[in-house]
Amino acid sequence: MDKSKIVRALAKVIDPTTGQDIITRSMIRDLEVEGNNVNFTLELSSLESKHKQDLNFACIGAIQEVYPEAEVNVHMVSVNAGASEPTTVLPQVKNIIAVASGKGGVGKSTVAVNLALSLKQTGAKVGMIDADLYGPSLPTMLGLQGKRPTVQQVYGKPRIMPLDYQGMPVMSIGFIIEPEQAVVLRGPRLAGVIKQFISETVWPDLDYMVVDLPPGTGDIQLTLVQSVPITGAVMVTTPQEVAVVDAVKAMNMFLLPQVNVPILGVVENMAWFTPKELPDNKYFLFGEGGGKKLARMSNSMLLGQIPLVQGIREGGDAGRPVVERDDDPISKDAFRQVAQNTLRQVAIRNEMIAPTQIVKMKQ
Numbered sequence: 001m002d003k004s005k006i007v008r009a010l011a012k013v014i015d016p017t018t019g020q021d022i023i024t025r026s027m028i029r030d031l032e033v034e035g036n037n038v039n040f041t042l043e044l045s046s047l048e049s050k051h052k053q054d055l056n057f058a059c060i061g062a063i064q065e066v067y068p069e070a071e072v073n074v075h076m077v078s079v080n081a082g083a084s085e086p087t088t089v090l091p092q093v094k095n096i097i098a099v100a101s102g103k104g105g106v107g108k109s110t111v112a113v114n115l116a117l118s119l120k121q122t123g124a125k126v127g128m129i130d131a132d133l134y135g136p137s138l139p140t141m142l143g144l145q146g147k148r149p150t151v152q153q154v155y156g157k158p159r160i161m162p163l164d165y166q167g168m169p170v171m172s173i174g175f176i177i178e179p180e181q182a183v184v185l186r187g188p189r190l191a192g193v194i195k196q197f198i199s200e201t202v203w204p205d206l207d208y209m210v211v212d213l214p215p216g217t218g219d220i221q222l223t224l225v226q227s228v229p230i231t232g233a234v235m236v237t238t239p240q241e242v243a244v245v246d247a248v249k250a251m252n253m254f255l256l257p258q259v260n261v262p263i264l265g266v267v268e269n270m271a272w273f274t275p276k277e278l279p280d281n282k283y284f285l286f287g288e289g290g291g292k293k294l295a296r297m298s299n300s301m302l303l304g305q306i307p308l309v310q311g312i313r314e315g316g317d318a319g320r321p322v323v324e325r326d327d328d329p330i331s332k333d334a335f336r337q338v339a340q341n342t343l344r345q346v347a348i349r350n351e352m353i354a355p356t357q358i359v360k361m362k363q
């Protein structure tokens with residue numbers, strides 16, 4: 001029997017927790033073929049061990065399809081044995097970055113989308129969840145209006161396949177219901193949708209998952225911190241005092257001792273206005289210093305300042321974000337700097353602090 005044929009057969013076995021095949025996920029070790037005997041070890045996380053039997057049968061079936069005479073012995077081991085608290089939610093996602101703001105309209109979604117795409121431009125694997133269930137803007141900003149995700153059966157369970165924007169998997173309530181219907185969703189339904197986006201969607205291996213939160217503090221933020229371990233939050237504010245005051249309230253939710261999500265830094269959006277015809281001019285319409293102030297208050301850093309320019313709004317409306325175009329290098333650079341600083345802050349955070357735990361709160 002040919003070992004490489006067996007590997008190719010095993011590559012058809014899908015791990016139901018991630019939707020990826022067990023070869024891509026490097027779950028097979030010590031594959032040995034002797035006569036009719038095929039022996040190997042299948043490494044499972046504690047979450048995958050729920051599917052132990054299914055996976056065992058799937059492996060045997062896949063090999064016997066090629067070699068009906070094969071005697072297959074699958075030795076299953078748990079890779080998390082002895083670990084204190086294995087990550088069981090989105091184990092294939094290395095970092096989850098929540099983008100939050102105090103009030104609406106400060107450009108949180110614009111920052112989230114351009115940050116995600118700038119991270120992707122560094123070569124990282126990035127996905128996005130639009131958790132702004134009341135006002136989903138991702139479909140418009142990425143030109144995906146009217147598109148619907150497909151549902152596929154993965155081991156007998158229906159799973160959502162995210163939509164794709166230029167190689168970036170994305171999910172939004174706007175892909176499921178019409179935007180004007182979103183407001184009718186209430187507490188438990190909202191929590192259900194967030195959980196579907198996390199646990200019932202087939203996300204590939206990702207370096208960063210960027211989550212666009214609704215403004216303020218509410219059920220959705222609470223559901224999210226109870227559902228996934230958030231690596232850190234990026235706060236978006238405009239420079240004026242009132243925006244900062246609201247942003248502090250939103251920020252304080254992340255810093256609650258039982259939530260304990262670190263603030264990676266602050267993005268000051270609409271920092272100054274630059275007219276198209278006078279690209280070197282800066283008019284500080286909303287005052288100055290809000291971003292720095294918020295960064296100081298959260299003991300974090302100002303990740304960057306984004307100007308108020310027509311191209312950013314046009315990019316969002318046209319479904320082609322400014323960092324994906326070449327007609328506004330200044331804004332593109334500003335977002336690139338935000339992404340570089342975010343990468344650095346995530347790396348420092350992961351070096352210095354233990355992984356975030358999912359919040360267990362009495363409701």
Ligand SMILES: Nc1ncnc2c1ncn2[C@@H]1O[C@H](COP(=O)(O)OP(=O)(O)OP(=O)(O)O)[C@@H](O)[C@H]1O
Binds near residue numbers: 105215
């Ligand atoms: N720096 C900017 N320059 C020009 N227009 C911008 C800028 N940032 C955001 N906008 C525009 O402002 C509007 C609001 O932005 P966005 O939807 O990102 O805000 P938001 O904070 O996510 O709002 P909400 O959460 O209330 O939906 C959009 O039309 C967007 O294109």
